[in-house]
Every structure is written in C-alpha cells, then in structure tokens.
Amino acid sequence: MNEEHPYLSIVIPLFNEEASLQPLFEELEMVLEALQRPYEVVFVDDGSTDGSFATLQRCTTWIRLISASSASAATLARQQHWRWVSNALVAK
Numbered sequence: 001m002n003e004e005h006p007y008l009s010i011v012i013p014l015f016n017e018e019a020s021l022q023p024l025f026e027e028l029e030m031v032l033e034a035l036q037r038p039y040e041v042v043f044v045d046d047g048s049t050d051g052s053f054a055t056l057q058r059c060t061t062w063i064r065l066i067s068a069s070s071a072s073a074a075t076l077a078r079q080q081h082w083r084w085v086s087n088a089l090v091a092k
Helices: 018-035 052-057 073-083
Strands: 008-014 039-045 064-067
Touching (some): 018 039, 039 052
C-alpha cells in the first residue's frame, strides 16, 4: 500500500488462491507503479485453508488484509468494500 492518500483502491476477494498470489502480486505491482499515483490493495480472505492468508501476511508493506471467514469474501467485497478503502475510486 502506498503511504499517500490513494488515488485508486483495489478490493480483491480470495479463497484458496495461494498458487496464484505471486504472479498476481507481480502484475499488480508493475501496473500500479506505472500509474505513478498512490494506491491501496485490499484482499478479503474467505477462510482460505491453503496458506493464502499466511502468504498475504508476509506482504503487508503494500496491501491490506481482511479476514472474512464467516461470510463469502466476494459478496463482502462487493457490498462492504467502502469500509476498508480510503478512496471513492474503487476497482473490485
């Protein structure tokens, strides 16, 4: 997450996505850095059991992580994303 007030907020729901997280991080970082604007990335984890949550915890320098094991992360991300983001421009 960029330290300035974000220009763009991205909310990503996930469930058992450990294998795809590294390629996703690399793509996100490349694209977001090219914008040359402040951003934030919020992952909403739906109780992953494959190590996704632990992988995300190691990347806390530029993401925010929400654990939502009691509800569907996709639904939660769509309906309540405004609770976690700092900006009105949200990609979800």
